[in-house]
Amino acid sequence: MPDQPVPVSSVMLMTAVFAPVAAGIITLFLPRKRTTLRVLISLAGMALAFGLVYAQVAQIAPTSAAGRAGTAVIPWIPVLNLNLAFLADGLGGFFALLVSGIGVLIVLYARGYFGDEPDDLYRFYPTLGFFATAMLGIVLADYTLLTLLFWEMTSISSFLLIGWDRYDKHAVKLAMQAFYTTGLGGLGLLGGILLFGLETDVWRWSEFLPAAGEDSPAWWLPEYGEISWTNPMLGAFLLMFFGAATKSAQFPFHYWLPGAMAAPTPVSAYLHSATMVKAGVFLVARLSPVFWALDVWPWLVIPLGAITMTMAALIAINQHDLKRIFAYTTVSQLGLLMCALGLGALKYTDHHNNSFSVINWDITQIANHAFYKAPLFIIAGALGHVASRDITQLNGVFKKQPAMCITLILAGFALAGLPGSISFQAKELFLYAIYHSYQTIGSWWLILMAAAIVTAVCNVAIFVRLTTTVLGLPGGMTADMGCPAHDDHAHHHHVDATGFWGSMMWVPAAVLVAFQFIGGIAPGVWEYFIRPFETNINYEGFQYLPSLGYILADTFKEGPSIPLICSMIAIACGLILGFLPVFRGAIKDVCDQIYPTVYWLAVTGGRRAFMLVQTGNFRTYTVMVLGAFLIGFAGSVLRDPRIIDPVYEAMSRGGEFWPGILLGAIIIVTALALPLTDSRVVRVLILGACGFAVVGMYLVYRAPDLALTQLMFEIISVLLFVLVLRLLPRDESKSRVPRWWRGLIAAAMGIAFGWMTIVAATTPRDHTLTEGLLLGEMFARHSYKGTELTAGRGGGGDNIVNVILVDFRGFDTLGEITVLALAALGVWSLIPRRRSPKV
Amino acid sequence: MTSLILQTASKLIVPLALLFAAYMTLKGHNAPGGGFIGGLCFAVTLILLRMGVGPEVFNRMVPLHPRVLVFVGLAVAFLTGLVPLLMGYPFLTSYVTDLQLPLGASVHFASALFFDVGVLLVVVGTSVGMILRLSQEVEA
Numbered sequence: 001m002p003d004q005p006v007p008v009s010s011v012m013l014m015t016a017v018f019a020p021v022a023a024g025i026i027t028l029f030l031p032r033k034r035t036t037l038r039v040l041i042s043l044a045g046m047a048l049a050f051g052l053v054y055a056q057v058a059q060i061a062p063t064s065a066a067g068r069a070g071t072a073v074i075p076w077i078p079v080l081n082l083n084l085a086f087l088a089d090g091l092g093g094f095f096a097l098l099v100s101g102i103g104v105l106i107v108l109y110a111r112g113y114f115g116d117e118p119d120d121l122y123r124f125y126p127t128l129g130f131f132a133t134a135m136l137g138i139v140l141a142d143y144t145l146l147t148l149l150f151w152e153m154t155s156i157s158s159f160l161l162i163g164w165d166r167y168d169k170h171a172v173k174l175a176m177q178a179f180y181t182t183g184l185g186g187l188g189l190l191g192g193i194l195l196f197g198l199e200t201d202v203w204r205w206s207e208f209l210p211a212a213g214e215d216s217p218a219w220w221l222p223e224y225g226e227i228s229w230t231n232p233m234l235g236a237f238l239l240m241f242f243g244a245a246t247k248s249a250q251f252p253f254h255y256w257l258p259g260a261m262a263a264p265t266p267v268s269a270y271l272h273s274a275t276m277v278k279a280g281v282f283l284v285a286r287l288s289p290v291f292w293a294l295d296v297w298p299w300l301v302i303p304l305g306a307i308t309m310t311m312a313a314l315i316a317i318n319q320h321d322l323k324r325i326f327a328y329t330t331v332s333q334l335g336l337l338m339c340a341l342g343l344g345a346l347k348y349t350d351h352h353n354n355s356f357s358v359i360n361w362d363i364t365q366i367a368n369h370a371f372y373k374a375p376l377f378i379i380a381g382a383l384g385h386v387a388s389r390d391i392t393q394l395n396g397v398f399k400k401q402p403a404m405c406i407t408l409i410l411a412g413f414a415l416a417g418l419p420g421s422i423s424f425q426a427k428e429l430f431l432y433a434i435y436h437s438y439q440t441i442g443s444w445w446l447i448l449m450a451a452a453i454v455t456a457v458c459n460v461a462i463f464v465r466l467t468t469t470v471l472g473l474p475g476g477m478t479a480d481m482g483c484p485a486h487d488d489h490a491h492h493h494h495v496d497a498t499g500f501w502g503s504m505m506w507v508p509a510a511v512l513v514a515f516q517f518i519g520g521i522a523p524g525v526w527e528y529f530i531r532p533f534e535t536n537i538n539y540e541g542f543q544y545l546p547s548l549g550y551i552l553a554d555t556f557k558e559g560p561s562i563p564l565i566c567s568m569i570a571i572a573c574g575l576i577l578g579f580l581p582v583f584r585g586a587i588k589d590v591c592d593q594i595y596p597t598v599y600w601l602a603v604t605g606g607r608r609a610f611m612l613v614q615t616g617n618f619r620t621y622t623v624m625v626l627g628a629f630l631i632g633f634a635g636s637v638l639r640d641p642r643i644i645d646p647v648y649e650a651m652s653r654g655g656e657f658w659p660g661i662l663l664g665a666i667i668i669v670t671a672l673a674l675p676l677t678d679s680r681v682v683r684v685l686i687l688g689a690c691g692f693a694v695v696g697m698y699l700v701y702r703a704p705d706l707a708l709t710q711l712m713f714e715i716i717s718v719l720l721f722v723l724v725l726r727l728l729p730r731d732e733s734k735s736r737v738p739r740w741w742r743g744l745i746a747a748a749m750g751i752a753f754g755w756m757t758i759v760a761a762t763t764p765r766d767h768t769l770t771e772g773l774l775l776g777e778m779f780a781r782h783s784y785k786g787t788e789l790t791a792g793r794g795g796g797g798d799n800i801v802n803v804i805l806v807d808f809r810g811f812d813t814l815g816e817i818t819v820l821a822l823a824a825l826g827v828w829s830l831i832p833r834r835r836s837p838k839v
Numbered sequence: 840m841t842s843l844i845l846q847t848a849s850k851l852i853v854p855l856a857l858l859f860a861a862y863m864t865l866k867g868h869n870a871p872g873g874g875f876i877g878g879l880c881f882a883v884t885l886i887l888l889r890m891g892v893g894p895e896v897f898n899r900m901v902p903l904h905p906r907v908l909v910f911v912g913l914a915v916a917f918l919t920g921l922v923p924l925l926m927g928y929p930f931l932t933s934y935v936t937d938l939q940l941p942l943g944a945s946v947h948f949a950s951a952l953f954f955d956v957g958v959l960l961v962v963v964g965t966s967v968g969m970i971l972r973l974s975q976e977v978e979a
Binding site: 704705716723724796799802805806807810814818823831 | 867868920933961968970
């Protein structure tokens with residue numbers, strides 16, 4: 001039964017997801033000084049996650065039908081379509097291994113980075129574990145809403161880690177900037193997931209994705225017909241993409257990522273280069289097989305990715321702070337990944353007339369970046385410790401720190417995408433995708449290719465500058481170039497670790513970089529590990545990753561291909577640009593002003609609105625509340641003119657009973673007289689008269705309950721008024737609302753409420769349920785014994801009013817007495833006791 | 840602000856009025872009455888008592904802060920709702936039965952009575968509490 005979905009263990013993957021945070025929590029209970037044990041436990045958490053995920057993907061091929069099926073469901077909140085189930089398909093399984101694997105190295109690096117400082121590590125490992133769990137959750141969750149939960153958790157942990165130095169106001173501000181930006185995107189994602197789920201009733205990624213080998217990915221298309229602007233699927237996609245774009249720092253939301261460099265470097269290396277910022281790329285890759293069918297996909301994703309890629313590369317080359325340089329190259333690379341996924345929607349038809357997506361080996365593309373960017377950050381942090389993070393201060397640092405510098409140069413080599421690293425093949429694959437897109441998008445591919453070349457030139461130039469600077473060669477950056485980059489933050493003050501832990505400052509980077517060169521020199525090894533995760537191996541020529549030898553041989557045989565020529569042009573230009581004395585200043589990114597501007601607008605606008613609305617005048621508040629109610633009521637009358645009919649009907653029967661007319665007249669006259677008088681005492685008396693007329697009204701219409709209640713209420717309210725009137729200050733405040741206008745609102749309010757009562761009392765309820773019974777009849781019939789309409793349940797009482805209060809509408813009554821209690825609390829707290837010690 | 844007439848009269852009126860309030864509450868399910876009316880009646884009586892005997896004597900006679908009544912009332916009402924939930928019925932479901940008494944009499948009983956008692960306590964606590972606090976303010 002090879003096609004049967006194997007019920008794989010949900011528990012195993014769930015354990016993998018929660019292992020890092022569990023380990024982090026355990027370390028909280030250790031004595032502060034037990035640093036080594038702390039490291040080992042955190043390490044074990046990450047390693048356990050890695051091992052479990054590896055066991056899972058080794059057991060069930062991630063790209064097979066079983067791998068795409070998702071695990072068995074552990075019910076959590078089934079009503080909300082939120083349960084625990086996990087999905088370790090090619091994409092999710094690969095990301096999970098990446099997150100937990102790099103997590104192991106980051107745990108070690110953090111020990112070297114923070115040194116022997118127990119306070120930092122005490123806080124750091126639990127937070128790191130929390131993040132790792134959140135990230136593993138995003139990539140492994142099968143339920144869409146579960147992914148969202150973890151998604152928000154990464155935003156929170158990122159916030160905590162960027163604002164690591166709690167006393168640095170600047171860092172805290174940047175943490176807020178990152179949090180609000182990605183949090184806004186999270187809301188978009190929530191909206192998109194809900195819209196999609198409510199429309200299609202699909203709440204699991206495993207149901208969302210097309211089954212293996214299925215040709216029509218857009219299974220929802222026939223149902224929704226043509227994609228128009230009113231199609232809810234389009235809205236769902238745009239909202240989800242918004243979430244992905246903010247998380248993956250796409251233009252113009254990229255500003256938060258360079259800002260996030262205020263975090264300690266282990267965080268920058270882990271969250272802000274290798275894992276969290278790829279959550280957006282991950283999401284887009286998740287969505288891609290289905291939403292590739294949308295016409296808008298290529299026109300949105302490709303340009304956005306390309307703009308981000310080029311712009312960030314041009315900014316990166318003009319930075320001095322190592323971490324900012326690498327932050328902008330990260331943004332650039334994220335743009336490249338977005339662009340590549342955008343290109344995936346385009347089709348290429350080969351000479352055998354087979355049509356397929358233009359992208360290939362997209363997992364390799366993603367892995368490639370993690371394997372060189374995390375090392376770059378690691379070394380940036382290490383150099384910041386022992387020397388400086390400012391590139392102009394690093395001239396000739398190789399003599400003092402050879403190991404770090406060699407790792408830096410090797411990682412930079414991969415950044416430049418030079419032959420020998422897997423980066424080179426990855427860049428070739430991307431350029432091929434652009435080249436093949438000409439069949440669909442015509443000459444636009446030239447613009448894309450130009451953007452890719454510019455990006456590559458910048459990356460090569462950055463590599464050249466790094467190398468010449470640290471080696472002290474001519475062409476490197478020197479201290480007299482421009483102003484120094486900003487200082488390192490306060491979390492660097494401790495003594496540098498030496499020995500084994502000291503070497504952990506660069507060894508994790510070396511391990512990661514090694515993968516780059518293994519992949520570059522021996523693509524077969526890379527393929528062995530990565531191929532099980534790849535779903536997009538389409539093009540005939542890319543069934544195997546080409547080795548350098550193959551590329552050379554092919555070039556000699558058939559002449560260089562266009563992508564290879566472009567790649568070579570880029571490398572040549574980059575080498576020249578690297579040595580040129582241009583583009584060496586430290587420029588500012590205009591987008592850095594977006595968040596402060598929006599923040600300022602929100603605060604200023606909020607203050608304006610506050611001044612306008614919160615006048616502190618009770619009358620204004622009342623007018624606002626009642627006015628809003630009246631507008632709502634008028635709106636509902638306009639929407640449904642049937643509301644008007646019951647009033648005519650009630651008026652036609654109005655003249656039947658003379659005591660009613662008499663009492664009604666008294667009520668109306670007293671009510672109208674209320675606003676005409678100025679004296680408060682007279683007003684209270686008139687109100688009392690009105691109230692007693694209402695009591696009489698209840699009596700003549702045979703409602704003793706209501707009459708009694710109203711009577712008691714009148715007594716108490718007169719008592720209250722007498723007391724309150726003596727306490728109130730003289731009424732001298734001028735309301736901004738004129739008197740006639742207030743009278744008008746009061747009259748309209750009275751009419752609206754009377755109207756609503758008539759409608760409620762005379763409109764039959766839902767016909768299917770109650771056979772057109774009026775509300776009153778419904779209550780009267782079921783007050784004592786139930787009928788089939790109430791499933792046989794009755795109130796068990798003859799007094800309809802009381803049964804309504806305690807049974808039919810018991811919930812309302814509970815709410816009302818709660819409000820009463822709150823009002824009493826208000827009186828007790830607003831009028832504080834003064835003298836008497838006891839009530 | 841105590842007067843002799845009110846003081847004397849309150850001794851007679853208060854017990855009767857309290858009895859009336861209790862009667863109103865208990866018979867509420869089948870005849871005019873109920874927790875709201877009973878509570879308001881109760882509150883008016885207490886305020887009358889305070890007017891009659893003055894704050895010091897009143898505080899000695901009723902040593903309870905009204906907020907206790909509010910709290911207990913809310914708790915009783917809420918627990919009345921919770922009990923059916925524990926037994927698998929919807930929140931606030933009322934249980935109706937006829938209790939057999941000796942001598943062949945029977946009393947119709949609905950568990951909503953407890954809910955009504957909660958309502959009564961909240962109403963009493965709120966109205967008495969507000970008026971007491973305000974009169975303290977006036978007297979201060």
